[in-house]
Amino acid sequence: MVKVPNRRQDSRQGSDTPKLEDVAARAGVSTATVSRCLNNPAVVSDATRKKVLDAVRAMGYAPNFGAQALAARRTNTFGAIVPTMENAIFARGLQAFQEALRQQGITLLVASSSYSPELEEQQIHSLVARGADALLLIGHDRPPKCYSFLQKRQVPYVIAWVYDGDEGRVSIGFDNRKAMKSLADAVLDRGHRRLALITADRRNNDRARQRSQGLVDAMTARGLDPETLAVVETAYSIANGAQALEQLMHTTPRPTAVMCGNDVLAAGALTQARKMGLDVPGDLSITGFDDIEIAEIVTPALTTVHVPHRNMGKGAASLLFAMRAGEDPGPSVELEATVILRDSLGPAPDRAP
Amino acid sequence: MVKVPNRRQDSRQGSDTPKLEDVAARAGVSTATVSRCLNNPAVVSDATRKKVLDAVRAMGYAPNFGAQALAARRTNTFGAIVPTMENAIFARGLQAFQEALRQQGITLLVASSSYSPELEEQQIHSLVARGADALLLIGHDRPPKCYSFLQKRQVPYVIAWVYDGDEGRVSIGFDNRKAMKSLADAVLDRGHRRLALITADRRNNDRARQRSQGLVDAMTARGLDPETLAVVETAYSIANGAQALEQLMHTTPRPTAVMCGNDVLAAGALTQARKMGLDVPGDLSITGFDDIEIAEIVTPALTTVHVPHRNMGKGAASLLFAMRAGEDPGPSVELEATVILRDSLGPAPDRAP
Structure with a gap:
């Protein structure tokens, strides 16, 4: 260095x-x-x-x-833009990224886009104008002009939190679709047939889209009609998860398992189920995604997908070091995401409520 | 503007x-x-x-x-340095800060110091070198050379999360000591006399020091000897809160109320109490501080201090706008922090365990 x-x-x-x-x-x-x-x-x-x-x-x-x-107008400053700093969804990955950067004397500056493509574009421009040597971005979904801007300014970047081999960009992450399919398989294995999904807005969020698709894959593979899936789209927050669950509990037939796009929504759903006097998992199973710390501290603890937070952060740093040095970073990196079974998932109730 | x-x-x-x-x-x-x-x-x-x-x-x-x-070499970029991005302790305040900045077309770049004064100093230098127009900093504790650097570079800054009128710096926050005293009063009012404190390292953290002092104030005001207070110092994390609680449950006499320096430690303590088969609040009361979202989703919900997250963020932005415009920002701003009573605090158990 x-x-x-x-x-x-x-x-x-x-x-x-x-x-x-x-x-x-x-x-x-x-x-x-x-x-x-x-x-x-x-x-x-x-x-x-x-x-x-x-x-x-x-x-x-x-x-x-x-x-x-x-x-290369090197400043030893890297940037990262994450969709949110709330709820610690990206915090552990960022922490690992920062630790790896620090070992090389590089300072990390972080911006949070509130899931807004317009704001993210501004932040990309701002970080480049402020001399960021390299950028970490979450997911592929953003206007093509963002990519051409980075290309023109020759700022190396890595896409994290996703893996899909053929996007033509260096990424490090996991297969969101496959991971959600595995989790949905675990739900279906326990006899659940009336499923619901609480998801983030899927328009500008490839992770949410892929997770949703993974659930559809699992249903289709068992001959279930994906049209029977009840879906609520809402922004990631505990309050929104609670509200969505309440809404779902008033649909007929009532779902026996509610799969959530992340642990934050699931924690909200769980809190709301308790408020409504529902036993989880006796009356209703709830699953999350991410395996952030709240997954373990809620009661019952959440069945979820463990996402390789720290390895994504650390690996993204290595890829960017190589790119900044003008080396070939090699192909995109696929990491494992694994289903974690905890008490919020149980067998489907015998009788319809 | x-x-x-x-x-x-x-x-x-x-x-x-x-x-x-x-x-x-x-x-x-x-x-x-x-x-x-x-x-x-x-x-x-x-x-x-x-x-x-x-x-x-x-x-x-x-x-x-x-x-x-x-x-002022204006770049329309502000910086914020927070001790951690994990656990959402500062996330809501940062979010409000960013929203206020965005209304003025200002981009926020955030750095996380991992509670390390050395790292924070590097980040201050980096943000100034990258042209930050103004900085948000948490707490007063940092080497004097950081302040003289900011002074020399004429970068306006605001100290948030603390209020103590006479530090000679513009701050916006609440009185951590007074807030913890109020919470400790609520604990003592319920008959608890064997108290414990799980706190962050108090050396470079004025908020932790003041909260600790507030608890001592409350004990002293009732004629209790602060020497009887069992204290565990540990870094803020759920796992550390759990470990500290286990340690405290093996001290004699066993505390009947464990006050935690923040909700993250308290959530860990609560999880551990459950693991040890203790009833909260029947056998043991546990309190937090901050009132972040996990305070409400754990079971039982945490008695804690509600911190004015959003108003600190928004107010810090207003102060910095004034300072950047060369106006007098006026005196430091004191906001209210209020005790929130939830189920994790109950009366002291009748019999010593």
């Missing part, structure tokens, strides 16, 4: 080392231009940047700075 | 408007120096900055840019 001192350290160089002014003179540009090259190369024309770089190399300017770091 | 176009827009100015070179000539400095004033005023001496600013004002340079924005 090339250590990149900041500009103030440059001024501590001995008098025999070339200065900004010397580089400017050799490159035939103003010192302001050299300075711009150091701070914001994207606003400098390619021709000018090349002139400055050539001068830097020729004169051995700021040997600690490294011509490559200059060209 | 003055809209601040970026520098590239300056180049679209008509030919009759003064240019960087003209300002440099008038100020008697190089264009590099003017440029530095625009990008990184803190590395320019006060005298030079004044010369450049005078020239800018006299010539009406970049009328859309605004001399004040120039002095």
Whole structure:
């Protein structure tokens, strides 16, 4: 790893080392231009940047700075944009990502898009403008112009929380669809036939879409009609999970198992079931997804899918290190997500309520 | 709000408007120096900055840019550094902060210091180097050099999550000590005399220190010896809360009420009590602090202190807007924190276990 001192350290160089002014003179540009090259190369024309770089190399300017770091305008700051900082859905992954970055002296700056594509686009621009060397993004769903912007600005990025081999982008994650199918199989194995799904808005959320599809896959594989699946779409929150469960308990026929798009919704559903005097899992089974900490502290503990939070964060860091160094990061990485059986899932009740 | 176009827009100015070179000539400095004033005023001496600013004002340079924005090198990016992104302790406050910023077109970048003063210092430097216009920080505890750095770089900041009128810094928060005293009063009112505290490391955490002190205040006010208080210091996590509770249940005499420094520790303590076959609150009362969402979803729900998460976030944004505009933000803001009584607190058991 090339250590990149900041500009103030440059001024501590001995008098025999070339200065900004010397580089400017050799490159035939103003010192302001050299300075711009150091701070914001994207606003400098390619021709000018090349002139400055050539001068830097020729004169051995700021040997600690490294011509490559200059060209790459390395700031040792990485960015991550997650859909939410609430409910710790992405917190453990981010923590592992940050720990890996810190070992390389890299600072992590995080933005939270509130699941808004417009806000995420602004944040991508802002992080790049602020000099982020590389970005971690969640899921593939975003306008193509975001990808072309990153391509144009040559900012390496990794997509996490998803794995689907053929998207043509470097990703690290798990197969959301397959994982939800496995969980739905466990539900169906216990005799449940009237199922419901509480999911996030699936439009701009490939993870939610794939999880929903995995449930449909499991039903179809057993000859069940996916049209019988009751679905509520709502934003991830405990309160929304509670409200959705109440709504579902008033549908006829009443579901015997409610599968939730994540643990946050499931925790809300569980709380609401208790408020309504329903026994979980006696009257109703509830499942989550993610295996964040609340999955274990609610009563009964949630059956859920354990997502490889820490390995995604750590692995994303490794991929970005390689990309930033100009190396081939290799293919996208698929990690395992595993079904965790806990007490919120039980056999289907004998009698219809 | 003055809209601040970026520098590239300056180049679209008509030919009759003064240019960087003209300002440099008038100020008697190089264009590099003017440029530095625009990008990184803190590395320019006060005298030079004044010369450049005078020239800018006299010539009406970049009328859309605004001399004040120039002095403040506005990027429309604010930073926040929180001790942790896990467990949603700061998530709701950050969310409200971000919403207020977004209304002004400001992007929020967040860093998480893992309760490490060294890491926080790096992050302060990184956010300032990346051009953050203003910073939100949690609590007062940090090396003086962090404050002098921010002062020197003229980056406005607000301290949140604490209120203590006389620190000489603009803060918005609540009185952690008073809030914990109120909660401890509620515990003592129910006859508990053998108390325990599970707290975060109090060395670099003024909130934890003040909460601990509030409990001591309540004991002292009733003539109880604070030396009888059993204390476990541990990092905030559910697992650590569980472990600390187990440890406390093996002390003699066994506490009848365990007060936790936050809801995360309390959720862990509650889970562990259940594992040990203890009835909460029949055998043991447990309290939290913060009133984050898990406080309501655990069984029994946690008695805790409701912290004004959203109002702190929103209010911090208002203070920073004022400071960035060069206005007097007024005195520090004290918000209310209120005791929320839920089922995890009950009367002290009649018989000693």
